[in-house]
Amino acid sequence: MESKRLLFVADFSSVQLEKDFSQTLVQIPPSPHCEVCVIVPVRNEAQMLAATLTALIHQVDLEGQLLDPKRYEIILLANNCSDDSAAIARSFAGQHPDIALHVVEKTLPPAEAYIGRVRQILMDEAYRRLSSLGRTRGVIASTDGDSQVSPTWIAANLYEITCGADAVGGRILTDRAERSNLDPYTRACYLRYVGYRYLIAQLETYLEPDHYDSFPRHYQHYGASLAVTAEMYALAGGLPPVQTLEDVAFYRALVRVNARFRHSPLVQVITSARQIGRASIGMANQLSQWAEMGRQQQSFLVESAAAIETRFVARRQLRVMWCCALNGDQPNHPSVASLAEMLGVSAQWLVEKLTQPYSFGELFELVEERQQEEQTWASRWKDVDIKQAIGDLRLRLKSLRQ
Known part of the structure; x- marks a missing residue:
């Protein structure tokens, strides 16, 4: 069922920092x-x-043929570095003059020196450059300085956009050698978590299928491999100005405006499995937490398969009810009451929200916030050991396949 697409234009009024950054590149127009x-x-x-x-x-x-370097450019911002990162980047650019690699070095004030702000500055600049060419379906593609994209990374992102996606999350793999150096408990937690999330993605395709994100697919939408059209970047309001998990916040912003998001297995990146990272929250932080859990002999607890399935079933029913409300059909009280009970929110509150002009992404986000406020969902569903959750998800998927 096709969802209503909301259109609005983001305000990209820049602070002085972004003006300075853009001014550095304005003399170098994009190809x-x-x-x-x-x-x-x-x-x-x-x-x-x-x-x-x-x-x-x-x-x-x-097809394996060299991609025309005129089709893309690379914008690198070395911020607050105390090593030779900027010099290495400049030297690399000088050795490869056929590639449009723009290197900018900045020391940001403490209040701005965090990954969310740096990625926002870069993505805003990429948006400005693509807009100057009139490329509304031009692609802003994000990766990280500790990651290596696959040889077809750009082509695969373009392929998914051509197929109708507005944004693409790539599959992010950890470096095998670094992963092998992790302690056994941390490595086991990582591998189980990947399997757990992959099984959830499969379950979602059965219970709430998405034409633009069909199986095979994965679950990641993170900054090491994230692509979005210039048009959708503006419609979503740009990258949210948050200090950490800016990529997750941006994904939620895309969901709010009904962006067609593709979790593509064709788009792949290898990233570091180090346990000391550059951000307070991220892969390195998660690996460190698992290592500490191993030292404390703590169980790895996650959401149960039953809770996950209930959420998917309820979300699909809510989407149908939302679509009916868009068409002017007032949902009857028994159906609203039943769904509200499943979601763990009051029926009166749900009826009120269904009468408001929300996108479906906005509506379900409000539902999740309400669940946290009332603590109904958390009290109903208790977390379980990840090994149990994986076993239960496999059994449920087996029955669905049959």
Whole structure:
């Protein structure tokens, strides 16, 4: 069922910092053939940066032919570095003059020196450059300074956009050698978590299928591999100005405006499995938490399969009810009461929200916030050991396949 698409234009009024950043690049106009602006936030990545940039310049199309370098440019912002990251990037650019690699070095004030702000500055600049070419379906593609994109990363993102996606999350894999150096408990937690989330993604395709995000698909929508059209970037209001988990916040902003989001297995990136990261929340932080859980002999608890299935079933019923309300049909009280009970919210509250002009993404976000306020969902569903959850998800998927 096709959802209503809300249109609004984001306000990109820049602060002085962004004006200074744009001014640095304004004398270097994008190639008229540019379809993709790749952004790379970098902070103290001297050890990994050469590999990151090497992967980006050796891009091929889906048939394995070298991708025309005029079709994309790379914008790298080295912020608050105390190592040779900026010098390495500049040297790399000088050695590869056929690639449009723009390197900017900045020392941001403490209040601005966080990954969410840096990625926002970069993505806003990519939006400005693509807009100057009139490319509404031009692609802003994000990766990280400790990650190596696959040879077809740009081509696969473009393929998914051509197929109708507004935004694409790539599959993010950890470096195998670094992963093998993790302690056994941390490594087991990582592998189980990946399997758990992958099974949830499969279950979702059965219980609430999405034409633009059909199986095979994965579950990730993170900054190491995130692509969005310039048009949808503006419609979503740009990258939210949050300090951490800016990629997750942006995904939620895309969901609010009914963006067609694709979790593509064709788009792949390898990232570091280090346990000391550059952000307070992220892969490194998660690995460190698992390592500490192992030292404390704590169980790895996650949401149960029953809770996950109930959420998907309820969300699909809510979507149907929302669509009916859009068409002027007032939902009857028994059906609203039944769904409200399943969601753990009051029927009166749900009726009120169904009469408001929300997108479905906005409506379900309000439902989740209400569940937290009333603590009904958490009190009903208790977390379980991840091994039990994986077993239960496998059994449920087996029955659905049959």
